[in-house]
Amino acid sequence: MTLARGLRSNYCGELGSGDIGAAVALCGWIDRIRDHGEHLSFIDLRDHTGIVQIVTPRRNDLRSEFVVRVTGTVANRPEGTINKTIATGEIEIHDGEIEILSSAATLPFSIDDRLDVEEITRLRYRFLDIRRDKMQRNLRNRALVNSAIRRSLEAQGFTEVETPMLWTPTPEGAREFLVPSRLQPGNFYVLPQSPQIAKQLLMVGGFDRYYQIARCMRDEDLRADRQFEFTQLDLEASFVTQEDIFAFIGGAIAEIVEVTRNVQINEIPRMTWFDAMDKYGVDKPDLRFESPLIDVTEILSPLGVRAFSAPTIKALLAPVRESFTRSRLDALIDRAKALGAKGLAYFKVVEEEDRLAFESPLAKFLEEAPTLSLIERLGAEAGDTIFVVADEWKVATTVLGQIRLELGKELVSHDQLAFTWIVDFPLFDGLDESGKPISAHHPFTMPHADDFEFLESDPLRVRSQSYDLVLNGWELGSGSIRIHRPDIQSKIFQIIGVTDEEAQSRFGFLLDAFKFGAPPHGGFAFGIDRIAAIMSGEDNIREVIAFPKTQSGLDPMTDAPKPVDAATLKNVGLTLAPKK
Numbered sequence: 001m002t003l004a005r006g007l008r009s010n011y012c013g014e015l016g017s018g019d020i021g022a023a024v025a026l027c028g029w030i031d032r033i034r035d036h037g038e039h040l041s042f043i044d045l046r047d048h049t050g051i052v053q054i055v056t057p058r059r060n061d062l063r064s065e066f067v068v069r070v071t072g073t074v075a076n077r078p079e080g081t082i083n084k085t086i087a088t089g090e091i092e093i094h095d096g097e098i099e100i101l102s103s104a105a106t107l108p109f110s111i112d113d114r115l116d117v118e119e120i121t122r123l124r125y126r127f128l129d130i131r132r133d134k135m136q137r138n139l140r141n142r143a144l145v146n147s148a149i150r151r152s153l154e155a156q157g158f159t160e161v162e163t164p165m166l167w168t169p170t171p172e173g174a175r176e177f178l179v180p181s182r183l184q185p186g187n188f189y190v191l192p193q194s195p196q197i198a199k200q201l202l203m204v205g206g207f208d209r210y211y212q213i214a215r216c217m218r219d220e221d222l223r224a225d226r227q228f229e230f231t232q233l234d235l236e237a238s239f240v241t242q243e244d245i246f247a248f249i250g251g252a253i254a255e256i257v258e259v260t261r262n263v264q265i266n267e268i269p270r271m272t273w274f275d276a277m278d279k280y281g282v283d284k285p286d287l288r289f290e291s292p293l294i295d296v297t298e299i300l301s302p303l304g305v306r307a308f309s310a311p312t313i314k315a316l317l318a319p320v321r322e323s324f325t326r327s328r329l330d331a332l333i334d335r336a337k338a339l340g341a342k343g344l345a346y347f348k349v350v351e352e353e354d355r356l357a358f359e360s361p362l363a364k365f366l367e368e369a370p371t372l373s374l375i376e377r378l379g380a381e382a383g384d385t386i387f388v389v390a391d392e393w394k395v396a397t398t399v400l401g402q403i404r405l406e407l408g409k410e411l412v413s414h415d416q417l418a419f420t421w422i423v424d425f426p427l428f429d430g431l432d433e434s435g436k437p438i439s440a441h442h443p444f445t446m447p448h449a450d451d452f453e454f455l456e457s458d459p460l461r462v463r464s465q466s467y468d469l470v471l472n473g474w475e476l477g478s479g480s481i482r483i484h485r486p487d488i489q490s491k492i493f494q495i496i497g498v499t500d501e502e503a504q505s506r507f508g509f510l511l512d513a514f515k516f517g518a519p520p521h522g523g524f525a526f527g528i529d530r531i532a533a534i535m536s537g538e539d540n541i542r543e544v545i546a547f548p549k550t551q552s553g554l555d556p557m558t559d560a561p562k563p564v565d566a567a568t569l570k571n572v573g574l575t576l577a578p579k580k
């Protein structure tokens with residue numbers, strides 16, 4: 001395959017022994033120059049496809065990272081100089097004539113990405129950083145993700161529709177970026193935190209199956225898996241059930257994994273939200289390793305030991321068999337306390353006179369029978385360590401779940417892919433200060449068909465028709481079957497404390513739309529930055545974003561955000577309050 005045109009006949013990395021004798025013109029950057037005696041130089045010429053060696057008369061006016069055009073003839077490398085580590089290692093370019101297209105000052109860091117560079121410097125010179133192999137690979141991988149999504153969804157009958165960037169608030173829980181209006185001074189658009197409402201309106205509009213590779217903005221603190229702006233595959237479909245959404249998304253995910261990892265994945269397994277919390281202590285369990293939390297309330301509660309007087313007692317067999325040192329154990333105990341538990345008990349399983357016993361400050365409270373039941377329940381052997389948290393269910397599971405993750409870290413690698421659907425989320429996520437339930441997903445989510453009767457009497461017990469997709473302990477995305485009836489939507493607004501007037505002024509257009517024949521519909525969105533990062537083996541989404549922001553929301557290359565002058569502010573009807 002050669003698409004090369006214009007100033008060149010071929011790409012560097014594509015030449016091989018099949019091209020011997022061909023006259024070629026190549027363009028790229030000088031990767032390295034090795035002078036050979038007084039008269040000869042070997043130059044590694046690099047473009048995005050790879051490197052090729054040019055043999056040329058020695059010149060003193062060339063430097064690394066100069067941009068050049070080289071003409072010459074493809075020739076076999078002499079016996080003994082073949083380099084098996086690069087694709088073009090059997091050939092070189094003879095009689096290379098070099099034309100300088102652009103010179104280069106000394107770079108702030110080497111393009112060789114085996115050399116570590118501080119991230120702030122990489123971001124300050126991002127245009128050079130993306131010249132490096134890793135960023136080239138990552139961004140191209142990301143493009144494969146996008147094209148796989150398009151291929152898969154178009155084959156499944158989805159139509160891509162672009163929705164506005166200048167939009168109106170959506171109640172999805174994130175803080176939104178405001179954009180002042182010049183033509184309507186004092187009024188603001190918001191940048192969409194997702195196309196949620198727009199895509200529901202597309203369903204009312206008869207679009208049937210919509211998708212978009214959508215840019216979303218959320219003014220939230222930045223983290224390894226979160227930037228202000230991110231991209232998600234957003235989809236919505238009419239006359240569908242949760243099963244259909246799983247099939248649509250499953251198809252796109254399978255295509256992504258195939259093109260980026262060259263592996264076929266089986267059907268994505270499912271777990272209820274309750275099981276995820278109960279067994280792993282999080283709603284996004286990392287299933288690359290098993291080690292579930294085990295309920296041992298029945299074994300430990302009857303002992304009457306103070307440390308175990310709590311409604312729920314959960315135990316974890318440490319996923320790694322190591323001899324935990326005193327300081328490591330103390331650190332884990334501190335961590336458990338910082339996470340909100342009263343403590344973290346541990347039991348080292350040891351062999352004592354032909355039977356298993358515990359080594360632990362609490363061992364004296366456990367007779368032989370409970371000791372052996374605990375060991376048996378956990379399936380522990382000599383050398384293992386068991387950790388125990390006794391507390392309210394939520395605290396016991398979440399704290400021990402975090403300890404599980406910390407201990408399991410060394411067992412997992414980016415080569416494994418453990419997907420799971422989490423289903424049957426609660427509709428509400430606790431109560432706000434005024435005692436009103438808070439929507440767990442967003443207020444457009446349909447309650448679970450079996451739980452409608454508890455909406456008013458016991459709202460926290462109501463499950464929803466919403467689902468998350470989890471990969472390797474990261475939440476890739478969420479979705480739900482939506483409410484399409486105005487009466488149910490009004491009821492939900494009323495339960496969460498949005499008055500009729502408020503609902504009308506904020507989402508009147510949506511409630512109106514539902515009055516004019518809204519099909520039942522549902523959808524999903526997953527983060528492309530996140531899946532692209534995992535597919536590229538990265539821990540931080542910045543590594544798959546061309547021009548990301550730092551943790552503090554800055555762009556060290558452009559210096560954004562920057563002040564603007566008073567006239568510009570006045571144009572949009574704003575004046576700055578004096579700095580405190």
Ligand code: ASP
Pocket residue numbers: 172193194195196235478479480523524525
């Ligand atoms: N709008 C939701 C989100 O951005 C996804 C969905 O419900 O489709 O998380």
